[in-house]
Amino acid sequence: MNKDFKNHIEKSLSKNIRIDGRKNDEFRKITVETGIISTAEGSARVTCGDTEVIVGVKLDIGKPYPDKLDEGVLMTGAELYPLSNPEFESGPPREESIEIARVIDRGIRESGTIDVKKLCIEAGEKVWMINVDIAPINMDGNLIDIGALAVMAALKDTKFPELKDGVPDYKKISKKKLPISKLPIEITILKIGDTFLVDPTYSEEKLTDARLTVAILEDDSLCAMQKGGEEPLTQESIMKMIDIAIKKSKELRKFLA
Amino acid sequence: MGKLLVNDKDIVVPGEIIAEGMDFLPSTGTYRHKDNILADKVGLLSVDGKVLKTIALSGKYLPSRNDTVIGRVIDILMSGWRIDINSAYTAVLPLQEASFDYIQKGADLSKFFALDDYVVGKIIRVTSQNLVDFTMKGPGLRKLYGGRIISVSPTKVPRIIGKQGSMVSMIKDTTGCKITVGQNGLIWIEGEPEQEVITVNTIRKIEREAHKNGLTEEIKSYLDKNKIEIKNKEFKKETKEEKPKEERTKKEDDESQGEQ
Amino acid sequence: MAYNKRLDGRKFDETREIEAKAGVIKKADGSGYFRIGKTSAYAAVYGPKELFPKSMQDPKTGVLRCNYNMMPFSGAGERVRPGPSRRSKEISMVTKTALLPVVDLTDYPNAVVDVFIELPQTDAGSRCAGICAASIALADAGIRMKDVVTAVSCGIVDKQVVIDLDYAEEAYEGGDVADIPVAMIPSTEEITLLQMDGNISRENLKKALEMVKEPLKKIAEIQRKALKDKYK
Numbered sequence: 001m002n003k004d005f006k007n008h009i010e011k012s013l014s015k016n017i018r019i020d021g022r023k024n025d026e027f028r029k030i031t032v033e034t035g036i037i038s039t040a041e042g043s044a045r046v047t048c049g050d051t052e053v054i055v056g057v058k059l060d061i062g063k064p065y066p067d068k069l070d071e072g073v074l075m076t077g078a079e080l081y082p083l084s085n086p087e088f089e090s091g092p093p094r095e096e097s098i099e100i101a102r103v104i105d106r107g108i109r110e111s112g113t114i115d116v117k118k119l120c121i122e123a124g125e126k127v128w129m130i131n132v133d134i135a136p137i138n139m140d141g142n143l144i145d146i147g148a149l150a151v152m153a154a155l156k157d158t159k160f161p162e163l164k165d166g167v168p169d170y171k172k173i174s175k176k177k178l179p180i181s182k183l184p185i186e187i188t189i190l191k192i193g194d195t196f197l198v199d200p201t202y203s204e205e206k207l208t209d210a211r212l213t214v215a216i217l218e219d220d221s222l223c224a225m226q227k228g229g230e231e232p233l234t235q236e237s238i239m240k241m242i243d244i245a246i247k248k249s250k251e252l253r254k255f256l257a
Numbered sequence: 258m259g260k261l262l263v264n265d266k267d268i269v270v271p272g273e274i275i276a277e278g279m280d281f282l283p284s285t286g287t288y289r290h291k292d293n294i295l296a297d298k299v300g301l302l303s304v305d306g307k308v309l310k311t312i313a314l315s316g317k318y319l320p321s322r323n324d325t326v327i328g329r330v331i332d333i334l335m336s337g338w339r340i341d342i343n344s345a346y347t348a349v350l351p352l353q354e355a356s357f358d359y360i361q362k363g364a365d366l367s368k369f370f371a372l373d374d375y376v377v378g379k380i381i382r383v384t385s386q387n388l389v390d391f392t393m394k395g396p397g398l399r400k401l402y403g404g405r406i407i408s409v410s411p412t413k414v415p416r417i418i419g420k421q422g423s424m425v426s427m428i429k430d431t432t433g434c435k436i437t438v439g440q441n442g443l444i445w446i447e448g449e450p451e452q453e454v455i456t457v458n459t460i461r462k463i464e465r466e467a468h469k470n471g472l473t474e475e476i477k478s479y480l481d482k483n484k485i486e487i488k489n490k491e492f493k494k495e496t497k498e499e500k501p502k503e504e505r506t507k508k509e510d511d512e513s514q515g516e517q
Numbered sequence: 518m519a520y521n522k523r524l525d526g527r528k529f530d531e532t533r534e535i536e537a538k539a540g541v542i543k544k545a546d547g548s549g550y551f552r553i554g555k556t557s558a559y560a561a562v563y564g565p566k567e568l569f570p571k572s573m574q575d576p577k578t579g580v581l582r583c584n585y586n587m588m589p590f591s592g593a594g595e596r597v598r599p600g601p602s603r604r605s606k607e608i609s610m611v612t613k614t615a616l617l618p619v620v621d622l623t624d625y626p627n628a629v630v631d632v633f634i635e636l637p638q639t640d641a642g643s644r645c646a647g648i649c650a651a652s653i654a655l656a657d658a659g660i661r662m663k664d665v666v667t668a669v670s671c672g673i674v675d676k677q678v679v680i681d682l683d684y685a686e687e688a689y690e691g692g693d694v695a696d697i698p699v700a701m702i703p704s705t706e707e708i709t710l711l712q713m714d715g716n717i718s719r720e721n722l723k724k725a726l727e728m729v730k731e732p733l734k735k736i737a738e739i740q741r742k743a744l745k746d747k748y749k
Contacts, residue, residue: 008404012453019405056589056637081633083545086546090633133588137559137637272737298656315659345629
């Protein structure tokens, strides 16, 4: 990264003006659509500026984990499709896509968003497996927040297929929805120079000194965190970033209403 | 009897029949198939007597001699630098083209141009295999400090510059920003933060609407509606002094499509 | 029982509903979206750009690469495992050979043009939808091409020649089924992709290939309109 150019942008950020003219704590325009994929049991498309993410949920029946015999299984995957950004390449999943999937997964899993015990069909033998896949179509930054929002929208949209002789019949979808009790929202705060900002574009992400992703529940409690970037953060910075995240989470949660 | 099926300045797309019969001749962006002339690129049709050609609306930059472009230093070689010029092909800046000053053999080249430096340079040679030589010797050619770089479709560059540089001058005058437009679609902008945002938004608008008629008027009223006062008068003065003419070659002016 | 009425009520030579767009992927050099019924495809073109490793370069012309991929939730049954499969690699290859005859990359020696095709949902005909989206994307990227390539399947369901089979028809159990994906250069009527699954007589094949021409030309018009609509 060219230092001169970075300094120039930092100067602008210190006046609360971002590359695209937004304020530091301002999100781009968000849209949420659900039920967009006919082959998935639940789906959503979320756009935020030039970032666009599709999430599909497939339900399946499988064996539970040996240490959780009466619980269903939630699995979250993400791929950085080379279609979505010139800098992504074909090949096995990169660290970034695994991080995105795991951070989003943690926010949902650790909060107990889904009552996994209700996904048990026959303890020790058969449980529902929830496969969530995050597919960015247009990647212009902030995939964690937008991906997480799309995952929650898709999970809320998900309906169980009917069971025929213990096997799901994907042609017959019931009205029964997933047992969802909470709505975690993930907010990522970027630190560039001395400035904190939300909803970074891809070019802003390249200037990251440090970042913090926080998953937040309706009662403002935190249910997952991830610090990223190469620079350290002071406790004071962390608390400031969490305050911004809590404030912004309320705005984003409205899109799940 | 030949027949033109599409109007002048209409958008044509690959495989579209533009004219029937043998009265017309194909040129850039068009070809003959049996009795018809068809388009082989997305573009604006330009009817020049019997010659049917198109002006491309999209496509990557293909290096061409005498183009002034903005590049980024991506490698330091034994006796020169490798420059990314926003194209499928990189350019080489040889030692003797880097400066009017004498550079001693074995000197630390990064003192002249370091990795990630942005430069305004000129393409001096392109081979059949698209090997590209680059120079920094010439009026307006220089290293860029500060500011920001945006990328636009190189096919829209003539519209952004405007006839005799009229479009870019209008933006400079309104925003007080310094602007250098590279033929390769990279544009350097420096000014007050809020003015840079207006500049970028205006350039994006020109890029989106480059194929439309009456663009200059449209952009003029867009700037009038969105302009804010230039606080730092120094910026304004500096820009006025900097003659935009120098930054461009004659070729760029010739290529500008002008107004309808 | 003869197949005298299609399962979804279409005419025998009628495709499913089609939607096409250009310029849907903002950071790509060119892009396209193509939906036919419940099968949809996105395609993005990146390039011409530098090709590595150097051993893959061709000093005479630019190289075209295609990559077809189904998203994990895009299949009607179980989740599709991410990553390349034998099926997706073969489809990537035939997609490339379907597009190559119209594409001229001689201005770009040693360079590469990458085409990435992603399918969010499928209901048969996914490779044809992918080819249609890819050819919109290539044209949108300003690549020189003498025509758009257009593709749809034809075939037979219990002795009846039909166009654009969906899954339900492919799985029809009342008689022989043949599914024939076809790609064509509309201006010359040359065929650039031809595959078949099933059982068909020589006579019926000829009938099917005749019947598919008109629908293909209509699809080409939809693709061309999508390219123009981007500039409205």
